[in-house]
Amino acid sequence: MPSDEVLVSCADAALTFGRGPQAVVAVHGADLEIRSGDRLAVVGPSGSGKSSLLHLLAGLEQPTSGTVARAAVLGPYDIGLVFQGDSLIPALNVVENTALPLVLTDRPEGEARRCALAALALVDAADLADRLPEEISGGQAQRVAVARVLAQAPRLILADEPTGRLDHATGSHVLDALLTAAGHTGAALVVTTHDPTIAARLTVRRGMRDGRLLTPEEVP
Numbered sequence: 001m002p003s004d005e006v007l008v009s010c011a012d013a014a015l016t017f018g019r020g021p022q023a024v025v026a027v028h029g030a031d032l033e034i035r036s037g038d039r040l041a042v043v044g045p046s047g048s049g050k051s052s053l054l055h056l057l058a059g060l061e062q063p064t065s066g067t068v069a070r071a072a073v074l075g076p077y078d079i080g081l082v083f084q085g086d087s088l089i090p091a092l093n094v095v096e097n098t099a100l101p102l103v104l105t106d107r108p109e110g111e112a113r114r115c116a117l118a119a120l121a122l123v124d125a126a127d128l129a130d131r132l133p134e135e136i137s138g139g140q141a142q143r144v145a146v147a148r149v150l151a152q153a154p155r156l157i158l159a160d161e162p163t164g165r166l167d168h169a170t171g172s173h174v175l176d177a178l179l180t181a182a183g184h185t186g187a188a189l190v191v192t193t194h195d196p197t198i199a200a201r202l203t204v205r206r207g208m209r210d211g212r213l214l215t216p217e218e219v220p
């Protein structure tokens with residue numbers, strides 16, 4: 001794939017929850033192109049629409065108006081979303097959770113487990129492999145959620161506040177893992193954050209305020 005191929009393109013994409021007087025416009029007409037190799041931080045306070053924008057990019061939500069187009073080369077497992085909240089399956093242990101996307105795409109079990117352990121090692125979580133989600137902390141679960149996406153080696157990594165529950169040093173290390181993995185596979189990486197020091201580590205920063213994606217010229 002060419003290094004600057006457009007993977008996802010949003011044109012005046014809006015997302016509204018509810019109707020009438022109760023309606024909440026989570027994303028106002030956003031224009032955004034994500035190309036392979038991009039390193040984008042979406043920076044904004046809580047409630048500004050960051051998760052909603054990522055869900056539009058991932059195809060989890062359909063735009064209420066405008067369009068979100070994904071390149072035909074992107075299959076469902078080429079997009080890896082690190083969810084902001086808890087997303088591990090309670091009945092599966094950490095390595096099974098991490099291997100799940102690979103098992104679902106018919107990868108042999110042994111190979112899926114090896115890839116999962118390698119991804120867990122990238123976020124210093126290999127020692128948690130046999131624990132259940134209820135036996136690990138919120139910050140550890142966040143690192144496992146990152147590993148699960150890295151194991152999948154997607155072409156587009158969407159990480160929703162992947163450092164939000166981590167102390168600064170651990171958060172920085174998780175971001176290292178995301179950047180390194182994206183560098184190895186040539187994936188695009190989009191990270192949402194409200195932490196300016198995390199945002200500073202991505203190549204491009206776009207602010208979000210009250211559902212509006214700021215233009216590149218507006219400082220986040």
Ligand code: ADP
Pocket residue numbers: 017018024025026044045046047048049050051052053
């Ligand atoms: P952020 O990720 O920046 O905190 P969100 O995208 O989660 O922002 O939310 C943007 C706005 O959309 C907020 O006002 C939030 O309350 C609202 N919102 C998000 N998801 C839903 C939903 N499923 N139903 C109704 N309102 C929602």
Ligand code: MG
Pocket residue numbers: 050051052084160161
């Ligand atoms: Mg959010």
